[in-house]
Structures are given as structure tokens and as C-alpha cells.
Amino acid sequence: xxxxxxxxxxxxxxxxxxxxxxxxxxxxxxxxxxxxxxxxxxxxxxxxxxxxxxxxxxxxxxxxxxxxxxxxxxxxxxxxxxxxxxxxxxxxxxxxxxxxxxxxxxxxxxxxxxxxxxxxxxxxxxxxxxxxxxxxxxxxxxxxxxxxxxxxxxxxxxxxxxxxxxxxxxxxxxxxxxxxxxxxxxxxxxxxxxxxxxxxxxxxxxxxxxxxxxxxxxxxxxxxxxxxxxxxxxxxxxxxxxxxxxxxxxxxxxxxxxxxxxxxxxxxxxxxxxxxxxxxxx
Numbered sequence: 001x002x003x004x005x006x007x008x009x010x011x012x013x014x015x016x017x018x019x020x021x022x023x024x025x026x027x028x029x030x031x032x033x034x035x036x037x038x039x040x041x042x043x044x045x046x047x048x049x050x051x052x053x054x055x056x057x058x059x060x061x062x063x064x065x066x067x068x069x070x071x072x073x074x075x076x077x078x079x080x081x082x083x084x085x086x087x088x089x090x091x092x093x094x095x096x097x098x099x100x101x102x103x104x105x106x107x108x109x110x111x112x113x114x115x116x117x118x119x120x121x122x123x124x125x126x127x128x129x130x131x132x133x134x135x136x137x138x139x140x141x142x143x144x145x146x147x148x149x150x151x152x153x154x155x156x157x158x159x160x161x162x163x164x165x166x167x168x169x170x171x172x173x174x175x176x177x178x179x180x181x182x183x184x185x186x187x188x189x190x191x192x193x194x195x196x197x198x199x200x201x202x203x204x205x206x207x208x209x210x211x212x213x214x215x216x217x218x219x220x221x222x223x224x225x226x227x228x229x230x231x232x233x234x235x236x237x238x239x240x241x242x243x244x245x246x247x248x249x250x251x252x253x254x255x256x257x258x259x260x261x262x263x264x265x266x267x268x269x270x271x272x273x274x275x276x277x278x279x280x281x282x
Contacts, residue, residue: 002204004271006212013263016126017256023133024126028259030134031119032251035112040247044240048105049098056088057081110148117147121184123259123266143187150179150191174206175199181269201272212268216261223253 017024043051060081092098118137125132140147154176162169179198183189189197202209230249235242 002272004205004208004268006208006215006268009212009267009271010215010260010264012127012267013260016263017259022126022131024259024263025255027122027132027134027137028255029251031115031122031137032254032258034137035115036254037247037251039108039112040243042104042108044243046101046104049092049101050105052092053085053089057085060084110144113151114141114144114147117143117180117184119258119262120180120266123262124181124184124269127263127266127270140184140187143183146183146191147180150176150183150194153191153195154179170210171206174209175202177209178202178269178272181266205272209268212264216257216264219253219257219260223250223257226250226253 016022063081093102115137118140121140122132122134122136125136154172157172157176158169160169161167161172176195176198178201179191179194182194182197182201183191186194227246227250231242231246233242234245
């Protein structure tokens, strides 16, 4: 089983962040403005129909729980909640306005997904000693179709695995974790080839990848705690103020956490590659 020095990989990522003139924070700020902040602004201006449906589901289940106080959750009949939510969804979704809003938020989701690959590309190039600017976030837009297909297939496999049990879902998640970097390195490669090569590369490394992800858990909890604290403080003035304060707090934390995590993952991929610096043979 190959061993990778996780601490050394993370230390290198921190050094890259602190390197004078590297522009790491500038690129990360542009990325966050174009993704997370943009999503927040759109959610303030427009109402996502799916969030309304989610709220309806929560209300329906809460009503059932109030009417069956003391009942075991496993014995609770959720059919009325399903029926109420489906009925609400039919009324909400099949109107011209809601269809347009659904289309807008679907485009936003796909755009954010593709931009995340651009950020991974920036991190990979930075780990390799290049000095890419924020414009590199858009360098791989021609691969958007492959990026979307890869994320869709990964989601379906991980979701199916979790549906059976947690461990199969984690197996698929970490088996396919390096596929995005393989595609970035090999733009002419098919998505299925990238997935197959990712499975080969991850043999014997999944637990180390999981440990790398787990090592960022404290930062993630801290950033979300800051978000909730800022949101609650601002919500006393106005909900919009709370959302803006929460977003500002979140972005401040992510300016360090996002590049730290992304550079570490890119560094881990570099360590996993074949000794000659090429991806495993197809």
C-alpha cells in the first residue's frame, strides 16, 4: 500500500498560500465572488422553487409529528406528507414563472459546478509551480460537458451506494475522487476512461484520502459556526441583513479554507501519479 505524507502535502499548500506575490487569495476571492456570493445574491433576488418544495415537505412532516406526539418515527406513516408535497410541487412547478426560475437555478448550479473544475485546474497548476491568474478559472470551459457528465455519474453511483449502505457510497466517492484531475490533465480522454483510471489510482489510497478530507472538518465546522453566528446577529435587524452578514463571514473564512483544501487535494493527486509523471495507461 503506498503511503503519502498528508502533513507534508498540507504544509506545502500552506506555503503556497503564504508565498508573496502568488495571488492565491486574489484568485480565491474572484472564485468565491463568481460562485458562492453570486448564488447568495440570486437567492436574495429570486426564490428557488425547490426550496419552497423543501419547506413544504418540512411543514408536512412537522404536522404529522405534532399530530402523533410520542409515536416512533419508524412507525409514522409519511404518505400524507408525500402526497401534500407532491400536490404542492405540481401547483408550483407547472407555471411559466416557476419553470423559468427552475431553469435559472439549474443553469446556476451547472455554472457553479463547471467553475469548481476551473478552481481545481488553477490549484493543480499552482502546485506544479506555475503562477496562474484568475483568468485561468475559465480556461477549461470547452470541457464543461465532460465535467457535468462526470459529476452526474459520480452523484448517481455515490447515491446508489449510500442507498444500500454508507460504505459502498464512500467507496465510489473516493474511487472517483481523482477523475476530475485526470480529465484536466487529459482533455481528450473520455469521462469513462477518467473514472476507470481514478479507480486504478485510488487503490490502497482511499483511507488516506478520507483522512485528508477529515483533517479539514474542524475548519468547516468553524466557518459554518461563524456563518450561523453572523446570520443570527444580523437577522435581529432584518433577515436580509442576517444573510448578508452570514455570507460575508463565510467568505472571509473560505478565503483561507478554500485554497488550503484545494491545493492539498491537488498536491495529493500529484503524489498519487505514476513516478514518470504521467497518468496510468488506459
